[in-house]
Amino acid sequence: MDMLTQWIGWLPNLAPGLLVSLQLTGLSLLFGFPLGLLFAVMAAAKFPPLQWVSFFFVEIGRGLPALVLLYLMYFSLPDAGITLTSLTTAIIALTWNTGAYASEYFRAGLAAVPLGQKEAALTSGLRGWTGFRIVILPQALRISTPPLAGLAVLVFQGSALAFVIAVPELMSKGFEIASITFEYLSVYLLTAVIYGSLTLVFLGLVRVLELRLGRHLQRN
């Protein structure tokens, strides 16, 4: 049987897995990016305990491989009397991981906004949250967008790790098919094509977004 017909036959079985992968990725980014921004702002806070909390969560989130974090949460939470579905556990672990890395990208973006912008905001009466929201944050976000997009791709690909704690995502569906048909190479080639093509489409969209965000800086 030629590979393409094989693939078309498998797609209906893989589709629910892909949806779970996208759900896991989407929710991890949805919670992880704001968490990262929060960590970045806390790291720059004048109140030291806020810095310590940020440091603690960021360094653990970056220090541990996502796989280790997944296992730790999956096996420790039930012992602590917290029973969550494996998908929820995976979302929490990947959110932590995402937030930790994203905080560094946000921090870099915030640090890259020239000091003169903050001074101009202050002398224009835009202080505190208002100045941050209107003047500093939009400029920082533009700077942080390319590395954050890269992180989003890594999280999407990293979502495959949730396979190990029995989240029914794309790889686990692939494994199911492979263990019945023994067509391991063909199945994993198909998952590779799916991951790769979605990533490329996403990065293309990000490129368009970057151009839009940088439009005001073009001279002509």
Add this chain to the structure above:
Amino acid sequence: MGLSFGTKAPRTTHSGEVAVSGLGKSYGASRVLSDVNLVMNEGEVVSIIGPSGAGKSTFLRCLNYLETPTEGTIEIGGARVVAGGKLPDKARLDHLRRVTGMVFQSFNLFPHLTVMENITLPQRKVLGASKEQAQEVAEKLLKRVGLPDKAKAYPARLSGGQQQRIAIARALALSPKVMLFDEPTSALDPEIGLEVLAVMRDLADEGMTMLVVTHEMHFARDVSDRIMVMGNGGVLEIGPSEQVMSEPQNDRTRQFLKAVLDR
């Protein structure tokens, strides 16, 4: 005179008047500004000149607390702040920054906002102006600085001189009582600098109280009422512009003026 407490100076500030006394700033043991005194009447223009490292910009930036002075008193347009000890509360800082408008050497327009938004957003957030009110003010100001057709442009599309004129309009939009200029033409080539100086000259003619740190000796002599010469963190001399330029009293001033005028 009203009530005065202890040894603090009585409040005698009128609109647009500046009274700075004993202003100083130290970073640990290093003293960058000491005992600067300056009283300005409403509508007066004072230029601050002097060599690099004299403390000109530091002095100007202390007036709106971009730098924190460590001693002295600042009174501007009814706002009064005593330096040293605890930082003044937010309300006092807000007041001080409301009555002062600042123009920077590097313009510092908000690059992600259009010219119109640069001028209207502070009005809407600080003064609570409606969008229409703010736009009306902005359009008048854009006309005043000679750029009525640039409302929709982003700053990156404008020349340095145009950006600085917009920055002046942005500062004026909040109706400050005193305008502070920190080397407004130093980042511009001499020819482009002229269009900014022309706007500043108009502003002076209209009676704005202005304090200008500058290396433009013609502007200092022709437009300002008085010149304050700073050196080594302090005031070397201050007097009517013509007098300071033609018969400086201080040796260091003479040396500085000779260096800049002989170029």
